[in-house]
Amino acid sequence: MSDDSEKGGPFFVGYLPVPGPLRVFLLSVCLAVVGGLAAAGYFMGTAQDDPGPGAFRFDYGRQTVTGVVEMTPYPVIHVTEGNDRIKPGDSFLMTAAGKSGVDSRAMPLSGQLVEVSGIVLERGDLYMLQLRGGRNGLKAAEGDAPQVTAEPHGRWQLTGEICDGKCLAGAMRPGRGLAHKACANLCLLGDVPPIFVSSQPVLGEEFLLVTGPDGTRLPRAAYDHVAQFITAEGEITKRGDLLVWEIDVDTIEVTP
């Protein structure tokens, strides 16, 4: 038995009415806990960065277009026959469901005319197609494939962030930043195309496909800098209407 109860002080028992002297204390604690948690939730929410406008566009419905597959080495579709939303001349990247790319499906069709079908992920000027499974998502089409031209734009020093294209385009919110680093690296390991978000538009584009030099995949050394704000150099080539930045990992510097 405690000293308080021996002295006849107030003693709280859950299934009995609250003793008078403890009511103010109990009410104060309840208000402090509820108010404190509400305030903490508000401030934590308002302290977060804006996740951006990226999203799955299920409201567009399934999109089916025809185009040429180019391995950059990440597969890109240069549209030859579009629809109401995806116009001929557009170039876009593709992904499979989950954290997977479509390299194994696209590689045998490289340079050929194909029909692709899937759901659009869209963030501003950047969009990507999450393909349907198997041949329903990507299959050879009849017709001659036009030649895709590559337009070199020289060597550039850019500042920004390497992200995985799928989450950035809208599969995750947030789809970029340190909070998303592990997810981004898992996506890149699964062959989802990496995208560089530039601090300011480059040749009119904010988003560039980022690869290694000479048509290689993004080097693993760059994975350590995914989701960090970096400065680096590399050659920019325009393929269709998509800018491809061949990053030189030896020039990567983390910004303050």
Next chain:
Amino acid sequence: MDIAQALVMGMQTWGIIGAIVAAVFLTIGMDRIDEDARGAYVFRPLLIPGVMLIWPLVLWRWWQIEAETAPWAARYQAVRGWYGAAVIAMSVGIIVVVAMGLSVRQTWPADAVPVQLSIGVDQ
């Protein structure tokens, strides 16, 4: 070695030492300091995760009892004297970690302008 590798190596080292301590304590040490546990083995695997986690405390208590540096009744008393300090240290630690994380957070380099270092071959 970067911070992530150091953290993983630290946890691996802690776990490996903990596993060794668990193996020695649960097969030899326990019989030496607790006569009630002698001949009882089924429950011992259940203690492995806990020993791996708090192996310094296990070693300290083992040594304390083995060397009889504390009164015999001490073995039945939890180490409650540290709880208050531990609570304060952890509370302060959380605040410090959050503050450090926010202080080293990068800011988006919105003012950084793309610089063309050379022109393309076809340009």
